[in-house]
Amino acid sequence: SNARSACMRACVGLPRRINEFASLPVVDENIEVARTAFDYAAVSVTPCPETIPEGEKPQAWWAGNEALAMGGASAGVKFYSAYPMSPSTGVLHWMAKYARDLGIMVRQVEDEIGVATMAIGAAATGARAMCATSGGGFALMTEAVGSAAMMEIPVVMINVMRAGPSTGVPTKTEQGDLWQMLGASQGDFPRIIVAPKDALDAYNAVIELFNLVDRYQCPGIVISDLLISEGRFSVDPDDINFHPEIDRGELILEPSNNGDKYLRYKNTESGISPRAVPGLEDYIHVMATDEQDEDGILISDEFTNPIKRRMMVEKRARKMDDIFEYVPAPEVEGSEDADITLVGWGSTYGVIHEAIEQLKAESINANHLPIKWIVPFHTKQINEVLTNSKKVIIVENNFSGQFYRYMRSETGMDVDAHIRKYDGEPFMPHQVVNGVKAIMAGDTEIFVPEQKIMV
The missing domain is CATH 3.40.50.920 (Rossmann fold)
Incomplete structure (x- = not known):
């Protein structure tokens, strides 16, 4: 790679530049290889006549997976779990590298079932939690998507698509998982799915999605693919907002002394119920994957009361009634009278x-x-x-x-x-x-x- 980089510099007419490093045998050998490759290319190849353009200001350089991870960090993620699977592993690499500096707990789990359920468990405590995989791993996460929906726990899951089905082609790109995301888990429930267009959009989409899932207490899915996630993009650093607005929705973080009975799944007009983190005084509640009443008691213990079942299905669906106020519609780019x-x-x-x-x-x-x-x-x-x-x-x-x-x-x-x-x-x-x-x-x-x- 050193030889290749040196040859490329010579071919495009750039000067030889070698950074100073501590003198070690392996370092010295690599430097010598780079020097030799550059000198050979400089006399053997006619440099490209077109000079490399320079912009008005230096640009940042990142991969889509790095942007997804950074978006999670800027959104306030405090728990990240994953099982390595190309082409999503770059998110895990970034998170693991910076976890201690950013106060993020990162766990490489034994399989994607554990990955998804760990993320949901962390989110249930009030932490912002995220996980990532590719299509085959997401197949194992499917039941967990429905679990988050039933318990109304906000969590963000990333699917970086690759060519499928099954193991498919791990190092090639495709947009073949759309219906998998649309149909993940059984039953009717609200979910939010976003497909960013490039690395900067991926960064922003993660932040936007966290605010939305916190507001609507439902699972959210980012659909990326190998082209974005392992692609490299230049970006103006000023376009990256490292201090975005954070909306935690109806999250309760302080104990109550008013003595009112807490209804975790209260049938409100908006369908959005107050969400207290576990352990707060006067906010005792149950979170389960069975259908429940407003107080969290399982209705299967009442021989599946059909009136309550209908109420809860409609309550969950009603949460999304105003979502178009927070999600911008697509707009045509280009001439309005195009052919x-x-x-x-x-x-x-x-x-x-x-x-x-x-x-x-x-x-x-x-x-x-x-x-x-x-x-x-x-x-x-x-x-x-x-x-x-x-x-x-x-x-x-x-x-x-x-x-x-x-x-x-x-x-x-x-x-x-x-x-x-x-x-x-x-x-x-x-x-x-x-x-x-x-x-x-x-x-x-x-x-x-x-x-x-x-x-």
Whole structure:
């Protein structure tokens, strides 16, 4: 790697630069390798005539997994659990590295069942808790998602998608887990799912999601993928808010002496109940995965009272009635009278953005509707965009059109065509451009680009 880096500096016309280190045999050998590689490349290769551009100010450099972990730390996470699984392990690495400095308890657990239930247990004490895995590990976490929902415990879980099913291709990317997230655990219950577009958005999404799950006392899921999580991004440090607003919702941290009976699952008008941390005086309560009454007593002990069961299902659902006030709707980027509207979600943002610039150079007017919030889904606003679009093409990294099928189920609307990729590699801008042109020419309604570069 030292030799490769030195050769690259020579090839792009940068001067040789070697930092000073303590003299050790292994260090000296690496320095000598770097010097030799640079000197060889400098006389053997014609430097690139184009100079490397410099911005107005130095940029920070981070991976998506680091951004997810830092977002958790800035959101006030005090417990993080994980079992190593590519491509999510980078979150664990960052958390473990900085845990002592930030006062975060980090645990590498024996399996993903333990990971999820530990995180829920920590969250039940009032701590902000988070865990991360990939699709196969999330399959083991599924029952725990429902447990958090029934006990109304806010917890954030991250799924970094890779090519599946089963072990699949651990080092390749895909957007194939959407329906797994939508259907995680059985029964009807509120959940919040967000799909960030890049590393900075991932950082912010974790913070936003923690505030939302604390407010609505439900599980939250971040859907990332290998492209974002193991990708590298430059970012203006001034764009990173290390002191975000924190909203803990109806959390009770102080004991009470008023003598009123505490109802952990009180059937309030909003559906959101007061949540006291365990151990507070006059706030004794039970948290269980069975259906319960307002006071936490299991209704299965009453032969499953149907009146109470209906009340609790409706109470939990009602919590989300005002969520659109706190989650911004997607907006079209680009010309309003475009001939083509490209719809994407999550990590397709960057490649679609570049493809639209290339299409513009070929006199094809296209705009972009990027979807970040999967649940809740802004049906009204998305319907309006699709209705006013001339031709709609959905771009996604999976075979079956998972987002298309979800969007159709929520809006009732069809689209004109699809650009899909499922070979483990992310889209390249020219592949989206070629897909748009083929669709406009009437050659196909589902364009699948051929990957010609083998990595």
